[in-house]
Amino acid sequence: MEANTHLQSEPHGPPSGIMRWILTTNHKDIGTMYLIFSLIMFFVGGAMSMVIxxxxxxxxxxxxxxxxxxxxTTLHGLIMVFGAIMPAGVGLANWMLPLMIGAPDMAMPRLNNWSFWLLPFAAIMLVSTLFMEGGGPNFGWTFYAPLSTTYAPPSTTYFIFAVHILGISSIMGAINIIATILNLRAPNLTMMKLPLFAWTWLITSYLLIAVMPVLAGAVTMMLFDIHFGTSFFNxxxxxxxxxxxxxxxxxxHPEVYIIILPAFGIVSSIIPTFSRKRLFGYSAMVWATASIAFLSLIVWAHHxxxxxxxxxxxxxxxxxxxxxxxPTGVKVFNWTATMFRGSISFETPMLFASAFLVLFTMAGFSGLMLSIAPANMQYHDTYFVVGHFHYVLVPGALFSVFAAVYYWLPKWTGYMYDEILGKVHFWLSFIGVNVTFFPMHFVGLxxxxxxxxxxxxxxxDFNAISSVGGFLFGVTQLLFVFIIIKCVKGGKKASAKYWDGAHGLEWSVPSPAPYHTFVRPPEIEEDKDYF
Amino acid sequence: MRVTPAKLGLIALAMFGFGFLMVPIYDVFCKVTGLNGKTDVNAYQYDPKIAEIDTSRKVEVQFITTKNEGMEWYFEPSIYSIKVHPGEVGVLDFIAENLTARRIIGQAIPSVTPFEVTNYLHKVECFCFATQVLGPHEKMVMPLRIIVDPNLPKHIKKLTLSYTLFDVTSFDESM
Amino acid sequence: MQRLSVCVFLMFASLWTCNGVSAFNMKKGVSDVSNSVYDLHMTMFFICICIGVIVYGFMFYAMIKHRKSKGAKASNFHENAFIEIVWTTIPFLILIAISIPATHTLIKIYNQDDSEIDIKITAYQWKWQYEYLGEGVSFFSNLQTPKEEIVGIRKKNPNYLLEVDNPLIIPVDKKVRFLVTSSDVIHSWFMPDFAIKRDAIPGFINEIWTKVKYIGTYRGQCAELCGKDHAYMPIVVEAKSQQEFDSWIKNKKIEAKKERELASKKWSKQELMTRGEATYKKICAACHQPNGKGSPPVFPALDGAAIVKDKDKIAHHIDIVTHGIKGTAMQAFIHQLSLVDIAAVITYERNAWGNKTGDVIYPQDINNYIKTGKYQPQNK
Structure with a gap:
């Protein structure tokens, strides 16, 4: 399954300078840009949470x-959701999906470029609302009417515009991902041989196409109510x-599953590798993911x-x-069964993935409590909810992104990251996250x-503790940036398959992955059903 | 399975349309089920000859008002509640007075609770069917005639009809 | 062994929080509904603990015992249809079990029949208004905590941010029905002790009920972001015995009558200043600041402002306070403040801080202005 090396190195190499990045249609470049953008937005949103x-x-x-x-609070939510976590997911998808399915690139590389470049434009517009007259959006990331229509500051129009652009970027990205996974798989790579990361992104993309347009509808109705005298919400x-x-x-509601399903895919890649054991219950995992996606469409009013x-x-x-x-429980049990009787080692990706397993399960428990409608009378709009969703988002989605970055960074850069620093980043983040968000359940109750x-x-008292945890967590992320930069600059050379328990097409290409990979599709044996 | 991006784009567009479709769907759903407490803004056709009146019980109908955003009318019912037999017409007056020196157009929006009652509360005559105009310091008596449907579930003995009064002068001017 | 000690610790921890008055847990509250809600909460919590103990047990066991560095060799198993069915069915059955009491409690909450008192609750930016249907008693309930405590000049009192000038008074052991709506944006009336939270939606009426078992003072807050002072519109309910409630209502009616009569009495400047200062601090200081400096441009300064100092702008001043300024945050206070309060607050503004105009505005002037649109001072 070796890719054709003589076709890989471009005689002329990628163009140099800034135009390379503006015009690139290469999924690796675009993936990198998404990830860097997401890291920057993570710090912008993070700075806001420090103020809070x-x-x-x-x-x-x-x-x-x-x-x-x-x-x-409004912009922290909007930036973290639309500017940090979603682009990080798409960035990982861009980098890894073609490699995982043996495709030379995404199905629509030019659309891919445009999907990315919409984002910095929208982000700058959104953040600039802070400096407009009347201030930026101040009605919560959920922007309920009429606080967000009749009583909203003038900058709301730009907020609506930014949301439209972010939505278009996501929709185009989702279409690209579906087309890629369905059409560009290597021969003999059947659907039920796809790595779970691909399955989760396929399903997530369908969710994106189904619900991002509805958000566009909602903000358009807001726009009409504000400017054109309609009364959708009045x-x-x-x-x-x-x-x-x-x-x-x-x-x-589907949006939060759009955020977490790719995290499930990442964790399903990492845990088997470091347990040196196949993912337990592959078909059950696929069905569970599909059920979660379907169910997510019919539960919205629990908010x-x-x-x-x-x-x-x-x-x-x-x-x-x-x-x-x-189905969520089924997934947790399957991951646990993957680890059970494995041969586990705890490098940094596995540390983050394991923390995901433990803490996401805890978030699931608080979610189950929230679903009980009579009890919800006490929980709704209190810090119990804030605690719940930060557990799903931070030790949930964000930790999975950290895990993915540590897991695949050597593939991107060609060098191993500093394992000791990685572990320090993990432990400080783990402590920080729990000190920040666990007390929120108590003050909420x-x-x-x-x-x-x-x-x-x-x-x-608990708020003081939360704040201390928050500062610790925030400062620790600077270490993450340092680790990434250090890895880009150099370190121990990484081989093609630098995790001994890893399986999958992405481990058959050298590290760093050449600019063009799988120019010819790889050979996949028909009867082998394990990636 | 070969799925073209065009097909997917069409799905996205259809979902955008669906977002807007949710508006009339919501309205119809609420009308049919009465789940919103949004009572009819159309006059109920009442024929005293065929009306059945349930004389075995009386239902208390309460009236409350809210002036949205400090809408500057005095706006109160003449009596805060009436007791009617289901099927008979209940009549009362609302008093409105423009407390300012400028012409104001008001729209009363009805809302009823409990929700199950929505389809059982009929308005024969209501000032909420149309906007009301009051000149500076002008006063008006606005009659309300309602009927509680005889098929109202027996366990409901009290219901509340709420009117929120909105200043829609600027809506009118923009047309 | 480790798993067992974790179990035991968790059991103790949860038992300790079980008494309902710990710093870690929801309160049991003072009604049957709130007790049912608390029970549901604890049941769900225990179920989660039990599932957690089992699941975390397997996880931590694997993390500790099945490590490569400890010499563990990976097994080969990777699927088992039977166990998938088992661990799908068992949680499903647990959920069915919990849905029964949950449904039961929900039906109880939705049984709004046979209430004995009806109270209309109207939410405003940023205060509550309570109206007792059929009694002619209606009043506003504003945050009582002074600005000095908020900005840290003065030490915070124990009921910081949870105290109001006029609490809602209800009788114990009577089914009280609350009719909740809003006059501007969406707010939410939240009383943890009653396990009540109901959104206040402009243009629509919601209802919720409670039957409080114990005499006492209960505190809650607005629970839906409603603008800048969302944190500053608390709710205080005092549940009293039926006799105390009856005499309170009677007194309230007498008070309301007295207040109406006060509008025609002769007020001295000093009396108006005292009353005006209290009203200003309660109602106006949130935006215009206790020192009258405001936060321009959104909340103009009153200290030194032309409208407040110039004698030919008195009518305009009265107009702004009474009728508000449309399209801005300045509300029309005609419905919220009595004639006396409007006159007093205007008198205060015109004579406080650096504004020493000597102007005195009387309740009769306000009444006159509302009727005629003109400021025609009476001769004293």
């Missing part, structure tokens, strides 16, 4: 005014603010248990939401609402 935690360190208003605090004209919530969450939905509605959404625990810059005295 600094203000919340003590009761009282010390650092910022409430109006600005609301802009921080009761005065016969509209309904709750309609906004239905439309938003019809997008919003709306307190709006005054009729009993039948509450019951339906409660039961459907509880159901998602079943005690009744502390979300999105407040100031709180009653009984919430003070």
């Amino acid at each position: 935690r600094a203000e919340l360190f003590q009761p009282g208003l010390q650092i910022v005014e409430p109006e600005f605090f609301n802009q921080m 009761a005065a004209g016969g509209g309904d603010p709750v309609l906004f919530q239905h439309i938003f969450w019809f997008f919003g 709306m248990f307190t709006v005054g939905m009729p009993l039948t509605g509450e019951l339906f959404f409660m039961l459907a939401t509880m159901l998602i625990a079943v 005690a009744g502390m609402p979300r999105r407040i810059p100031d709180y009653a005295l009984q919430f003070a």
Whole structure:
């Protein structure tokens, strides 16, 4: 299964200078750009969370005014979701999917370039709203009407524009991924031989195509209500603010699965490698992923248990939401069974993947508690929810991205990263993440609402602890940047397959992966069913 | 399976349309099930000759008002609740007075609770069917005639009809 | 052995949080519904602990015992249809089991029949209004914590951010029905002790009920982002005995009547200043600051402003406070403040800080202005 080496090295090499990056249609270059963009946005969103935690360190208003605090919480959410975690996922998909399926590139390389370059434009526009008159968006990342329509600052129009552009980028990327996986697989690489990373991205892309346009619809309706006198969400004209919530969450809930499904794929690549054992229950994992994606489309109103939905509605959404625990549990059991009776080593990728397994499961528990509609009356819009979703997003999605970067960085750069520093990054992040977000469950249960810059005295101690954890976690990420730069510059040379337990086509190409790979498709044996 | 990007693009476009379709779907769903508490803004056709009145019980109908964004009218029901037999017409007046020196156009938006009642509360005559115009310091008496449907589930003995009054003067001016 | 000790520790930890008054757990609350909700919460929590113990048990066992460095050799198994079915079915059955009490409690919450008192709750940016249907008693409930405590000039009192000027008073052991709506954006009325949270949606009415078992004071907050002072609109409910409630309502009606009569009494400048300062601190200082400096341009300064100092702008000043400024955050206070309060606050603004105009505005002037649109000071 060796790729043809004499066809790989381009006689003229990639163009040099800035135009290389602006015009590139190479999936490796574009993947790199997505990842660098995502890292930058991670720090921008992270800086905002530092402002938030600094203000919340003590009761009282010390650092910022409430109006600005609301802009921080709003933009922190928007930037982390749309600017950091989603582009990181797409970046990994871009780099690794063609390699995993033996394809020379993505199905539509020029569309791929455009999908990326839309992002910095949208991000700059979004962040610039902070400096516009009236300030940036201040209505939460969920931007409920009428706070986001009638009562919104003038910059909201730019916010809407940015969301449209981010959405178009995601939709185009999703179309590209589906076309790539379905059409460009090497011969004999049947669907049920695909690595799970490809399966999760395939399913995620279908979700993206289904729901990002609905978000576009929601913000377009907002635009109309603000500028063109319509009343989609205004009761005065016969509209309904709750309609906004239905439309938003019809997008919003699948969105969080769009974020986590690729994380599942990453973890399903890493755990078998470092357990030196095949992934347990491959077909069950595929079916579980598909069930989760399907179920995610019919549970949206569990974000709306307190709006005054009729009993039948509450019951339906409660039961459907509880159901998602079943396929999710199946995945957790399968990963555990992969590790069980394996021969495990804990290099940095495995540390992050294992932490994902433990902490994502914990997030699943708080999610199950949240799904119980009567109890939700106490949890909704409190820090219990904030604790839950930060556990799924940070030790969940973000740790999987860290794991993936450590896992594949030597493939990209040709050098091993510094393992000791990697482990330090892991342990400090692990401690930081738990110190920051675990106490949030307690203050939430005690009744502390979300999105407040100031709180009653009984919430003070845990908030102080959270803030300390947050600062630790934030500062630790600088180490991550250092590790990446150090690895790019040099280190121990990496072979083609530098993890001895790894399987898959990406390990058959040299490290660093040549600019063009699989110019001719690799040979895959028909009866071999294991990657 | 060869799926062209064009097909996928079409799906994306269709979902965008679906987002907008959710608006009328929501309206129809709410009308049919009455799940929103959004009562009809059309007059109920009442024929006293064929109306059946359930004399075995009386239902209390409460009336509350909210002035949205400090809408500067005095706007209150003359009586905060009435007790009617299901099927008989309940009548009461609302008093509205423009407390400012400028002409204001108001729109009352009804909402009823509990939700199950929505399809059982009929309005024969309501000021909420249209906008109401009051000149500076002008006062108006607005009658309301309602009927509670005789098929109202027996366990419901009290319901509340809420009117939120919106200032729609600028809506009118923009047309 | 390690697994066992983890189990035991978790059991103790969860038992300790079980008494419902720990710093780590939700409160049991003071109604049957809140107790049911607490029970559901604890049941779910225990189920999660048990599942967690088993799952984490296997995970940690593997992480510790099945390491390459310990000489573990990898097995070959990678699928088993039977076990997949088992660990799909068992969680499914657990979920069915938990859905029964959950459904039961939800149905109880939705049973709104046979309430004995109806209270309308209207949410405003950033305060609550409570109206007792049929009693003619209606009042606003504002945050009582002074700005000095918020910015740290003064030490924070124990009820910091959870105190109001006029709490909601209800009788114990009576089914109280709350009708919740909003006058501007979406807010949410949240009382943890009653396990109640209901969104206040402009243009729509929601309802929720409670039956409080114990006399006491209960505190909650707004639970839906509603703008800049979302953190500063708390809820305080005092549950009293039926007799105390009855006499309170009676007093409230008398108070309301007195307040109306006060509009026609003769006020001295000093009385108006005192009343005005209290009103200003409670209502206006949030945006215009206690020192009158505001946060221009959104919240203009009042100290030194032309509208507040010039005698020929008195009518304009009255107009702004009474009728607000459309399209801005300055609300019309005509419905929120009595004639006395409007007159007092304007008098205060015109004579406080550096504004020493000597102007005195009387409740009759405000009444007159509302009726005629003109400021025509009476001769004293």
